Amino acid sequence: MNKYAVWFRHIVWLGIIQDWVIGLPAIFAPNWLLELLHQRPSQDPVWTSFAGLLVVLLSLFYIPGANDPYRYTPNAVLATFARPPGVLFFFFLYPNIYPAFGIIDLVLCLFQIPLLILTMLNKPQPSTPDNDVFEYDGSTYKEVKEVGFSGPYGEPLPYQQGVGLTTFVQLFNDAARNLFDRRDIRPHYDKLIHANGVCYTGLWKITEDSPYTGYFSKGSEGLVFARLSVAGAGIKRGDRRALGLAGKVYPTLNPDEKAKPGNFVTVDYLTGIKTKHITDTELTNFPDVGPDIGAKLVNRVIFRLVDKRPGFRQVFPISTLGVEPGGKVVTPDLFMLRVAEGTPKIDAEDFRDELRLEKYPNHTLVYTINVKNFDEKEWTKLGVIELNDYAICEGCDKRIHFWIPRDIPVPKRDSLARPSDPVVIK
Template sequence: MKKVILALTISTVSTSAIAGAYQGSSVEDVWGEVKSTPYLELPKNKISYTSLFNGLKSKIKQSANRTLNDKSDLLPHFDKLAHPNGACLKGTWNITEDNPYTGYFKKGSEAIIITRASVALSKTTVGSNRGFGFAGKLFPTLDESESVKTANFFLVDDLGGTKAPHYTGVEMTNEPAVSKTLDVIKNIAYTLKLAVTFGKADSNPGMRQLYQISELNESKNAITPKWMMIKARAGQNINENDFRDELNIDHRAKNLFFDIYVTSKEVQKKKQWKKLGFIEFTDSTVSDSCDHRLHFNHPKWKSNLNHK
């Protein structure tokens, strides 16, 4: 069962290729595309076992390899097979505390971030089991017109889902909990197919490493935290039936803040979290391009990372 649930860490699986070596992107181009196709009403995108195939050909096999190798920030229209319903947000990444890590974990680092918040499988509303996901894309610049190479990371609260009433009330990490919920069991064929395929494509699909951030604009000797956790600051919950409405910045009197924590240490199986800084979101959208064009490259597993 654990292997089945771990498949849901793969949050953006593409069904369409894009040619050429990755040259980077500007926030202006990426966010402009994401905001250009807003929904008039929230879709209820459903998962299905048949969506994994095109006739006798397996879409998921091709998509797994592409997702792990294609670094493009935008792709032609594709379906996200594990996290089909999302909301996109834009803001700034701010590291304010001393720490031993490199790249954009270093104190003083500031970047623009585009995030896709999502739920695993199909349920989006309060009362359902929802596995909240947070896919982040860092642009190492504060100039929205500058084209730069991005760093991606992936966090989830519980791969099986929980009854948590607010997206802003959970802790999301790069090695999430794995509850055995009825929703996963009901979709056993779907999640098993994802698990088997991604298990072949990547040696440890249950944990998403963070080296893209620690190596961003770093020439050598990167030091990477083993774990990262994001959680919203207290006092920001608003009551909405669908998590996508909850994250709508226009529904809020103030910007939305999430604090950034990392660690490489456990004591008696408890992670020793250290706060590094915060993310401030100032804009949001729910759109077709958010669900079907924005792409997050998944970092392949590395066994030689320097943790501290």
């Protein structure tokens, strides 16, 4: 951000806060607010109250532009040019009735318009392919580990703030981006759902007979980069914690070989669950949402705007890994990771301390790879993921990205999906 963009952000945020300071009281006590501001009381307070509500709702659309005018330019323009109509309304269309509101919009106009122009005239030019979300030709395991293990945290471990009031609208954009952005490493960014995590490296091994293709087939071995994280604010024992494990499977054992890894995403329970140990839960690509209102809002409303069946993450990036173009592909419907039997239980308040590898035998945490189809009752164990190195650091929380593939419907098989999650066919 250059100096013009920084000042523009400050002024837009000043206008947003002003809208809230005036708009919120106007909703509940319109005439009290007008008297406080030495303005004429309203003869129809209901409409005045409704005007306050509209002001507050409109201000929410300014927030992305206030946070990043280059990334959310339309929002920045809206935040700026929504002010001049207020000046015309209170000075010319209905003069001398509520002049204070016209003065506020006029002052903001005088600052925001020139700052917006200067901000856009000084827009930085992209210097690397990282600035183009569609520019991706793979990565090496080594470089992903170097970035993912960079910037180790000290003690006590920091708490990364996830989605909040100022980033809620950004969540819509990020949810859509995840479906198309295949990069393994991104420029510094904030994770809004799974903000706190632990990154691991290790091995993916399929040891059992399998009818599936790609890296679900017997004998498949590859390098794996994984991130264990918790969704939401609760990260300590006693909180409702929604554990997720996202991973990248590289179709090679050579850390310097460039490849496009197969990504997968698993979660235990989207609402979160209270467990003594974070390793007690099973992680699947088709988790239950649960009764939590916030989880339902994010999954059923926000994510569904960009994908038809957001709770279901298919694993075809793994079953197509290493398959020649045009080759036969067989993918399991369901994928589940479970901590291997005999794994000791570690007592720790923060889940990140519980997951430190030095607390486990041979400094290794093992998850079993299990699959089944919708019409099958039992899980089949195919192999293991062995996590043998880890880092709790800024690179893990702020740079590593996991692509989430869009749902590809298979009508005959999807009709067998659990009834609690109805299938929507595109």
